[in-house]
Every structure is written in structure tokens, then in C-alpha cells.
Amino acid sequence: MTRPNYPITNWDDAYTNGAYIDGAEAYPDRWAAEAAAFRAELSKDGRAQIDVPYGPQPRNLLDLFLPVGAPKGLVVFVHGGYWKAFDKSFWSHLARGAVDHGFAVALPSYTLAPDARLTRIGREVAAAIGTASKTIAGPIRLAGHSAGGHLVSRMVSENSPLAAPLVERVEHVVSISGVHDLRPLMLTEMNAILAIDEDEAYRESPALLRPLPGTRLLAWVGAKERPEFLRQSRILPELWDGFGVETKLHVDEGTHHFDVIDGLALRDSALTQALLHSF
Numbered sequence: 001m002t003r004p005n006y007p008i009t010n011w012d013d014a015y016t017n018g019a020y021i022d023g024a025e026a027y028p029d030r031w032a033a034e035a036a037a038f039r040a041e042l043s044k045d046g047r048a049q050i051d052v053p054y055g056p057q058p059r060n061l062l063d064l065f066l067p068v069g070a071p072k073g074l075v076v077f078v079h080g081g082y083w084k085a086f087d088k089s090f091w092s093h094l095a096r097g098a099v100d101h102g103f104a105v106a107l108p109s110y111t112l113a114p115d116a117r118l119t120r121i122g123r124e125v126a127a128a129i130g131t132a133s134k135t136i137a138g139p140i141r142l143a144g145h146s147a148g149g150h151l152v153s154r155m156v157s158e159n160s161p162l163a164a165p166l167v168e169r170v171e172h173v174v175s176i177s178g179v180h181d182l183r184p185l186m187l188t189e190m191n192a193i194l195a196i197d198e199d200e201a202y203r204e205s206p207a208l209l210r211p212l213p214g215t216r217l218l219a220w221v222g223a224k225e226r227p228e229f230l231r232q233s234r235i236l237p238e239l240w241d242g243f244g245v246e247t248k249l250h251v252d253e254g255t256h257h258f259d260v261i262d263g264l265a266l267r268d269s270a271l272t273q274a275l276l277h278s279f
Helices: 024-043 092-100 118-135 147-154 164-169 183-187 198-204 227-243 270-276
Strands: 048-053 061-065 074-078 104-108 140-145 170-176 216-222 246-252
Touching: 024 048, 024 061, 024 092, 048 118, 061 092, 061 118, 074 092, 074 118, 074 147, 092 104, 092 270, 104 118, 118 140, 118 147, 118 164, 118 198, 140 147, 140 270, 147 170, 164 170, 170 270, 183 198, 216 227, 216 270, 227 246, 246 270
Parallel strands: 074 104, 074 140, 140 170, 170 216, 216 246
Antiparallel strands: 048 061, 061 104
């Protein structure tokens, strides 16, 4: 695993992904097209429930994709974009792997920065999980990418915004290229939008909090990611290991920050298997 040369002096560069990925500019259009095709496919037989409200804000909407037959449980995927970009419509296709295994999959949008601070965004994600869980019985698995990895990890950290009965249903969390320590982001230009201060960084960073009892968390990261994302993924299992919970780091060979999530769209990928079955 490549490690950065510390001290880092350019934190904006450390958290820049697209400039280091060939063809990065094509990914959003590709994601949107694949997501739209998946929604259209499942809408044909009524297995796509689009724009289900979970709260009072304009972006408090989720999409729910259903398997054939009774769901085995619920998967919730939380998107990334540094808490300030994208919405659920770019990621629908990532539900395919779990849906093909018989799980229902919910994908929420949430209010973006600067209209919401990270603390509020976490509460909105918790509300989305709560709404989806009222429709789908059984165990819950959480997955999130980048900023979404932070948000799903936050659900199983102390003082979780998720209601205690729901925490008990969460069997497994996969943080994909997650940002688990918010403090470095205070040194980036994007913090003019995020407005993270020291109090919020300590209150909302999973790496600086205790995991909830019974937590099972997998930190999954691409081997070709920026060194800072490799570090962010490594620190959570290392720091949580001493609290008697089950954690693991997996470095996915050959993938970078934009394609590390592709396995979720495939029934038999290692990422889908790890999310649904075991580490």
C-alpha cells in the first residue's frame, strides 16, 4: 500500500481524485446513463419506487428497488461527492448486485452543503434508513462511497443519529473509500462550503469515536486511490480494533476512486459478496 510522504502541505491535492484518473470527466455521464437504464428496467414490473419522501426537505427523497419475491433484508447505499455534489439518480445501477441476491436496496438523496452541515446530513441519512426500514423487514446492511462511507460509518459510531432499534438491525457496514477523520478537510478550500469546524470534526469523525457494540465494518478501498484515501480507509479498522468489534481492511487491486464501486452492480463480484455475506 502506498503511503503519503508526511507532512502533507497541499491538502487540496491530497483530496483531489479526478485529476489523477484517466477519463475522469466521462464517469458522471456513464453513471447517470447506467442508473437510468436500471430504473427503467425495474419500473417495468413495478420493482422501482422512485422519490419516496423521508423528511420535509426538498432532497429528502429515496428510491427503493425490490427483488423478485419477498426481500431477504434491506441494503442502503449512501452516495459520495464530498457532501456537496450528486444525488441518488446517479447510482441506481449499484443496487443490482444486492437486488439480484434477493435484497431490497434504498438509495437516498440528502441536503447538500452549504445548505446543510455534516451533522444535519447524518441525521437525514438516519431518517432515510428509518423510512426504508418501515417498508422492508429483516436485517440491514449499509454501504457508502467516499463521503457516503463517512455517513454509514457514522451510523454505527457512538451517539449515532440512528435510532437504537435500527442499530440492532444493522448487521454489516461497508465503507468504500470512506473519509473517517474529518480534521484534514478543515485545511482544504472545499471547507468554505462544508464549514467543518473543530467541534464538528471531533463530534462527527467515526475514527475519533467509539464503535457501537456489535459493529461489523469493512473498509474497502481501491489500490490505485490517492494515498490519503488509503490512509483514511486504513485508520478506521486500526482504531476500532481495540473495542471488541469486527473490522477489516480490504485493498481492491486495480481500482481507483471512481471505479471501486462498480462491483456493487454485479451479482457475483467480490464487493457484493462482501456486503451481503461476509468479509
